C-alpha cells in the first residue's frame with residue numbers, strides 16, 4: 001500500500017529519518033487521493049495527465065535523450081543540488097543535459113523558458129513549477145509536441161504534466177513541520193510561518209496540511225498568528241523574519257518551509273536578542289543550516305536529499321520518453337542507483353521520507 005514500501009533503497013543513501021513516527025505517517029498518507037484511471041479525459045494532453053499509450057516495462061531506456069531541467073529559480077543552492085542530481089542521471093543515461101531557469105520564483109517567470117525548450121525539441125522537460133497554472137498552457141503545448149513533462153519538487157496542475165516527483169508525501173511533510181514546532185515550543189504559544197512565494201504549489205500544499213494539523217487537540221496550545229512570504233529571496237525573507245518578530249512580541253517559533261526562508265530567518269535570529277528564545281525550524285539544507293545549529297539558534301529542521309529528486313526526475317523522464325511508463329498509477333520503473341519506484345495516484349512518484357536534522361546528526365550530511 002505505501003509508495004515507500006514499493007521501492008527499495010530509501011535508506012541506502014544514509015538519509016535515516018530520526019522520527020520513527022514520521023516514516024509511518026509518510027507511508028500511510030501515500031494511500032490517499034483519487035486514481036487517474038477514473039478521469040474521463042485520460043490521454044488528452046490538454047486535460048488529463050497520462051497519455052493513452054500503453055506502457056512497456058521492458059522497453060529499453062533510449063540513449064541520446066534531450067532532458068532539460070527548469071527549477072523554480074537558478075540562484076538558490078537547493079536548486080543547484082537538485083540540478084546536479086538531474087545531471088548525474090542524464091550522464092548515466094547517455095543523454096543531453098540542459099539547465100535553464102529564471103532568477104526569481106515569480107508565477108510566470110518560467111513560461112518563456114518552456115517555449116524555448118519546445119523550439120529546441122527537447123525530449124523531456126523537468127520543471128519545479130513556480131505556479132501550478134501559469135505554466136500550464138505552455139507545458140501542454142510541449143506535450144502536444146511530443147515532449148514528456150516531469151514536474152518535480154513543486155507540482156504543476158496535474159492536467160499539464162505526465163508525472164510529479166514529490167520529495168516526500170505532502171501530508172508527511174506538513175505533519176513533520178508541525179511536530180517539530182510542537183517539540184520546540186512545548187506545544188504552547190504564538191507561531192508564524194515564513195514561506196516562499198504566495199503561488200508556490202509545494203509550500204501551499206504543506207501549509208494547508210499544517211493548518212489542519214494545528215486543529216488537532218495535541219496542537220491546540222499553538223496559535224498560528226501570521227503567514228508571510230519571503231518569495232525565496234534571501235533579503236526579503238530576512239526582512240520578513242525581522243518584521244514578524246517586531247510585530248508579534250510573544251512569538252515562540254518561526255516555521256519556514258523553504259530552504260531560502262529558514263536560512264535567512266536563522267541568520268537574523270542568530271544575531272539578535274531573540275536567539276535561544278524564539279525557535280526557528282522548517283526545511284533547510286544541512287550545509288546552509290550547520291552554523292546556526294552549531295551556534296544554538298536552530299535545534300531541529302528537516303529536508304530530503306535534493307540531488308535525489310533531480311536524479312529521480314531524470315530517470316522518470318527517460319522512462320516516459322522510452323515508453324516504459326506513461327504516468328498511470330501502478331506502473332513501475334527503475335531509477336538507477338535509487339532502485340525501483342511505483343507510480344501512485346495522480347501520477348505521483350514519492351522519493352521517500354524526509355530526514356530530521358539535529359546537532360547530533362548534522363555532520364553526517366554534506367549537501
Ligand code: RAM
Nearest residue numbers: 078196257258259260283
Ligand atoms: C526552497 C524551494 C523549494 C523547496 C525547498 C524546501 O529551496 O522553495 O521548492 O522544496 O525550499
